[in-house]
Amino acid sequence: MTSISIIGSGRMSAAIADVATRAGARIQIVRRSTSSSSGDRAGVAYAALGDDLTGDLVVLAVPYVAYPSILEHYRDRLRDRVVIDISNPIDFTTYDELTVPTDSSSAAQLARMLPEGAAVVKAFNVNLGDTLATGTNGTTPTTVLYAGDYAEAKIAVAVLVEAAGLRAVDVGPLSRARELEAMGFLQIVLAALGTTSYESGFTLLP
Template structure:
């Protein structure tokens, strides 16, 4: 059992919290104005990219030594036509640069809240959480915390792979926003 702290109580924050609770973990939530203290070993930034980066920059000391999970897809939400990070980088890489003493993991950005809640993509395939990090132990901690949650976790490689995960998440979100797929659908990984 792990202690999990989630920044953000929106649809994704709640769905991620439920998945971790199903896995037998202790979950707490933190709001924007709450003091940042007594954080769990795993901290989830379930907020938009700009807010996640600000949290990282403002709380380096509190997040040192933690497994920090970035779920953001850094879309330009005004145009829905581009990512707002440099093409050779990612939101996760930017957050990792702000948190040199933390173990940053990119995860949950290729799932929708509905697929986390149902544990299935379009009722047909298990929900898969793809995880990228330069810290194998951080990915293992995430996988262990989700082992009894009803979702599968796949190691997607180093944090460099966050670029592709964010592009993948961007594509999936734009398809859903344009009614090409449902918010309970998306891409699935079949093993």
């Protein structure tokens, strides 16, 4: 059975937990406190930031600017794990540009921060949370585009996605994360402007 640790407790964390639930995965959610709330999920293990990770897949469901502080707790513990980067490194004060170098991506930057043996996969960043929670985008199953340099890591992500009833599409090596982040940037800007809906988003037809 797939196991997944989701670091973060926001909207995307909840949406990816929905995906993992449908896939039958064991789920751990890591947040600032383990104090229970009315929104806690049955069957999910909750942990506080700094606690041990139980998942073979680790999702960083926090903004890109929070990565350094997360890695203060977990950098060495991410060795030999699949680390899923879902971020779109947008300057949210202007919605005008990505905040990483033009020849790089948040996924590439993350890979440089991690120890040897950690396998970064870019995934879920072009999916708005509602399309992951419902499993549909318009009238089609939600498509998750993913990129990475390690075949086994990408297979693990694809297995999770497809077990949840979604479509998984491999777009290539981790260098393609730059294009995925540009897509995510455009989609978020269009939704923020009201041009598109947060319940929809880009889709890839079969």
